[in-house]
Amino acid sequence: MKVSDLIAELLNAAEKSAELARAIRREESLFHLLIEEKTGDDKNKRFGFDFKTLADVLVQEMIRFDLNKKFSGIGKRVTGEENNKFTNFAGDKFSLEIKDNKKKTTALLCKILDGNDRAATTLANLVHEDVTVPRPPELEKLESLELDKKEIGIWIDPIDGTAEYISGSRDPEFRPGENISQNGLPNVTVLIGVYERSTGLPIIGVINQPFFKTEDGKIWSGRMVWGACIGDARVTSVPHGRDQPPVGEAEKPAVVTSMSDCKKLGTYLCENFDILTAPGAGYKLLCVIDRLCSAYVLSKDNTYRWDTCAPHAILRSQGGGVVKHQQALTADLSGGGGSGGGACDKALRDLQLTYHKAEPKASGSNAWCNMQGVIAYSDPKVLQRLVASLTKK
Structure with missing residues (x-):
């Protein structure tokens, strides 16, 4: 077809x-x-x-x-x-x-x-x-x-x-x-x-x-x-999609999260990001697509494949993506920055959520839960800054 x-x-x-x-x-x-x-x-x-x-x-x-x-x-x-x-x-x-x-x-x-x-x-x-x-x-x-x-x-x-x-x-x-x-x-x-x-x-x-x-x-x-x-x-269909200029290093991008995660994530992110909240996983992801914020961060296992699949595809069409929160914190995202080559680009590909396999040893709706949390981003540079902030000791 x-x-x-x-x-x-x-x-x-x-x-x-x-x-x-x-x-x-x-x-x-x-x-x-x-x-x-x-x-x-x-x-x-x-x-x-x-x-x-x-x-x-x-x-x-x-x-x-x-x-x-x-x-x-x-x-x-x-x-x-x-x-x-x-x-x-x-x-x-x-x-x-x-x-x-x-x-x-x-x-x-x-x-x-x-x-x-x-x-x-x-x-x-x-x-x-x-x-x-x-x-x-x-x-x-x-x-x-x-x-x-x-x-x-x-x-x-x-x-x-x-x-x-x-x-x-x-x-x-x-x-x-x-x-x-x-x-x-x-x-x-x-x-x-x-x-x-x-x-x-x-x-x-x-x-x-x-x-x-x-x-x-x-x-x-x-x-x-x-x-x-x-x-x-x-x-x-988003007019400012892939042509949106990268987030400047001097800017303080906005990040949207859930009310339940706001306080925890704010401890790590407030110095470099503005923290916003809103209900609805699909809506928060749509806000990233619309550039109303630069990223959506959720550390908990509160979203499912049906929440993220459609927005993820759109973000990929714009040059962004949705990755596993926990795994991203231990990945090497230095260099590359989505420029078309290098270790960073491979790491980004490996971190992307996938939608064809159920979670092992889980049943019912939990079999399709995004167990590691999620980070949705509009630009790889935003993801790098987020991970740097979240892993800062």
């Missing part, structure tokens, strides 16, 4: 997912029907409790269904954060999947929703709606590239930032495109990442931010960014 065609379909899927997320959030009566607490191995370690919403599962299975319809067989290459097993309020268990027509999907959703035909019909209409995004002109640079669908895998986080999605709040100080949102709907993202099964390296990433801005606080509009790094080809 052509790379340009795959990216075009991923963009369609991401936008359709964003429209579904916005539609569910708008209908308050429908939204409250859709919350189910995660338990056991599916429970995310980041919170005392975590939620799996029907919105999450619908988005995930809709992306799988739509991609498989375009590229037969690719659906089994799609892995998402969510288990598609769903329990209705009566305790009946169902496997949620998109059927080949709207009537069948409605019938299944009606069972899951305890006979709520109105909600089931509304959701089925959204799931089976055709959404087409205008084909980006940047795809012309990839027209000659082909991929074997058997040689790729796809990671999806259908709605990253579920807690923010459920709360529905908004940071009153947030200015879209200018600063980092501290909480609320702008921190929600849809993440779709493609990786090579042979190397595990991410090669295509699409991020949709469904709730980017609003004029009245009620009607939201979103935006989408994407990037590809396949062989020597690097293409991104």
Whole structure:
């Protein structure tokens, strides 16, 4: 299959997912029907409790269904954060999947929703709606590239930032495109990442931010960014991507992290970096892509492959990357600096997160946890300065 065609379909899927997320959030009566607490191995370690919403599962299975319809067989290459097993309020268990027509999907959703035909019909209409995004002109640079669908895998986080999605709040100080949102709907993202099964390296990433801005606080509009790094080809929709000048040695770059890691990391980084916080792993990675900060640092095992695959591919297309935090602290990153050769460049390649192998001796969602923490960077020089600060005695 052509790379340009795959990216075009991923963009369609991401936008359709964003429209579904916005539609569910708008209908308050429908939204409250859709919350189910995660338990056991599916429970995310980041919170005392975590939620799996029907919105999450619908988005995930809709992306799988739509991609498989375009590229037969690719659906089994799609892995998402969510288990598609769903329990209705009566305790009946169902496997949620998109059927080949709207009537069948409605019938299944009606069972899951305890006979709520109105909600089931509304959701089925959204799931089976055709959404087409205008084909980006940047795809012309990839027209000659082909991929074997058997040689790729796809990671999806259908709605990253579920807690923010459920709360529905908004940071009153947030200015879209200018600063980092501290909480609320702008921190929600849809993440779709493609990786090579042979190397595990991410090669295509699409991020949709469904709730980017609003004029009245009620009607939201979103935006989408994407990037590809396949062989020597690097293409991104972010206008200031790879042409962004390197961070000057005299500057004090901004670094974003989690609230739980802020105090610990600040002890090491505050002298050379400004420390910022924000919720949502996908959103923090998007802030690095957008150059709202120079890096995202997390020392804990609080992110997963579905969080990082899509942003990682985009950062690679810009000349950056995402590496293992603990391993980076012991690596030799001196010299080279991403200049195209040398020991540093090899070390950077070896440190990159990969997405094809589960963590040994781990089960459930923990099998795909980024156990060593992460450092996402826009420029190798930023990574060098971060590691120097974090290892300073």
